[in-house]
Amino acid sequence: xxxxxxxGIGSYVPDxxxxxxxxxxxxxxxxxxxxxxxxxxxxxIRARTGIEERRYVPNDGKWVTSDLALHASKAALAxxxxxxEDIDCIILGTLSPDIHFPGTAxxxxxxxxxxxxxxCACYDIRQQxxxxxxxxxxxxxxxxxxxxxxxxxxxxxxxxxxxxxSTRGRDVMVxxxxxxxxxxxxxxxxxxxxxxVLYTHSQANGAGAWNLYLKAFDIGKVPMVYxxxxxxxxxxxxxxxxxxxxxxxxAVRNMVAATKRALEKTGLTWDDIDxxxxxxxxxxxxxxxVKYAQIPPEKALNTIMFYGNTTAATxxxxxxxxRKEGKxxxxxxxxxxxxxxxxxxxSAIFQI
Ligand code: UT7
Numbered sequence: 001x002x003x004x005x006x007x008g009i010g011s012y013v014p015d016x017x018x019x020x021x022x023x024x025x026x027x028x029x030x031x032x033x034x035x036x037x038x039x040x041x042x043x044x045i046r047a048r049t050g051i052e053e054r055r056y057v058p059n060d061g062k063w064v065t066s067d068l069a070l071h072a073s074k075a076a077l078a079x080x081x082x083x084x085e086d087i088d089c090i091i092l093g094t095l096s097p098d099i100h101f102p103g104t105a106x107x108x109x110x111x112x113x114x115x116x117x118x119x120c121a122c123y124d125i126r127q128q129x130x131x132x133x134x135x136x137x138x139x140x141x142x143x144x145x146x147x148x149x150x151x152x153x154x155x156x157x158x159x160x161x162x163x164x165x166s167t168r169g170r171d172v173m174v175x176x177x178x179x180x181x182x183x184x185x186x187x188x189x190x191x192x193x194x195x196x197v198l199y200t201h202s203q204a205n206g207a208g209a210w211n212l213y214l215k216a217f218d219i220g221k222v223p224m225v226y227x228x229x230x231x232x233x234x235x236x237x238x239x240x241x242x243x244x245x246x247x248x249x250x251a252v253r254n255m256v257a258a259t260k261r262a263l264e265k266t267g268l269t270w271d272d273i274d275x276x277x278x279x280x281x282x283x284x285x286x287x288x289x290v291k292y293a294q295i296p297p298e299k300a301l302n303t304i305m306f307y308g309n310t311t312a313a314t315x316x317x318x319x320x321x322x323r324k325e326g327k328x329x330x331x332x333x334x335x336x337x338x339x340x341x342x343x344x345x346x347s348a349i350f351q352i
Pocket of ligand 1: 309
């Protein structure tokens, strides 16, 4: 039987570490000031989210999301021992695209040196924190259908340029970090029932859309950008807005249901699965999912303490982090469950 196979994994985070203690002193240019800029503190952030630090790109105006994607993609290609020229499809998940259009995948293709007259298909997907499972589902369907043979699946985010570094935006600002994760998905012919990608299922409930969103512009208005970005009285629409408690509640409920469904549909149990890799939005969400879905706690992998929430990048970044630490090994079976803006959510079971 034809199954999708993960041929390689890579990730990238910028060098700059921003601790909880430092973040309250940063201004909008990410410069550390003498005076506190945001009323927040390490104790609150750790207790409510589990985050200890996150990574930011240098604020020199030279970084865009496709640069982070490029680093992660190169690492995944090297890990898979696949040449960029052999990629026949790119699927890139991000909520922080380089520009409004074209999509970020075409910029990545160009940076990989494979933008030609005969260039591969490039998809951008906008499923926020659920980007990885949605993207894997697409990649798996393409492979099963025989449409493409070597797919580059990337989640990349540059959040630090679109956060409100003031007390007004603190509930969201402290959560997010910059980073990218990538996988190369190929094809295999196997009779092993546990080989490759075993299961994917994506869902959404658009009634939840206004619980977590970033407008930036409003296409219903003329001009579509209707505020002065430098004026704090006007520029609130430039930043993400979140009804945190609503998102938290829906995240736990849907992640528990999606995780249980993945096991029911595949007939697998936690004895078969090596690792649970949830989206990294809040350590308390993940702890509750572990509890209510009855997941062995020692099988849950988190990285939110090191990187914060990197939305579409969290799952491949977490797998790669713990692979480099020697915990996750080739052949291990992972159940991953995600939840994000939209609302969107889903689960996947796959072999590393
Ligand atoms: O990745 C996409 C999905 N995103 C998520 O899943 C995020 C889901 N939501 C959450 O993780 C949590 O709701 C938050 C971490 C965002 C907030 O935690 P919470 O326990 O729900 O706190 P809250 O919003 O109820 O706020 C409690 C208090 C408020 O003060 P008052 O009104 O009680 O005086 C907030 O103003 O904490 C205050 N607060 C902060 N204090 C210090 C909010 N943000 C901060 C902050 N530092 N950064």
